[in-house]
Amino acid sequence: MNKKPFLNALTAILYIIVLVGGMNLLDRYQIEEKVASFIMPVIMISLFTFSAAFMAYLFCLEPIQLYLDGKKEKGVSLFIKTVLIFGALTLGLLLIYLLIESLS
Numbered sequence: 001m002n003k004k005p006f007l008n009a010l011t012a013i014l015y016i017i018v019l020v021g022g023m024n025l026l027d028r029y030q031i032e033e034k035v036a037s038f039i040m041p042v043i044m045i046s047l048f049t050f051s052a053a054f055m056a057y058l059f060c061l062e063p064i065q066l067y068l069d070g071k072k073e074k075g076v077s078l079f080i081k082t083v084l085i086f087g088a089l090t091l092g093l094l095l096i097y098l099l100i101e102s103l104s
Helices: 005-026 033-068 072-103
Strands: none
Touching: 005 033, 005 072, 033 072
């Protein structure tokens, strides 16, 4: 973990991109419907749990440590900056998508 909000937000975006890419690759494989109806919910809930833990690590660990060490302003500032940069990167991806869609 580091105190660089841009790197934390970029790591979160890259994690999401890799996750979506992996899901798209897995979608190509045909799984028997009976097996898929059981295993897919298990995989999705497990993935959700892992993602929540990973995002909490990226967004919250260092700010909470700073806050508990008495550096409350730095901790809150790091958290807010990370969330705002993540939001800006997400908005940027949305705008790129909309631009590509409007051109095609």
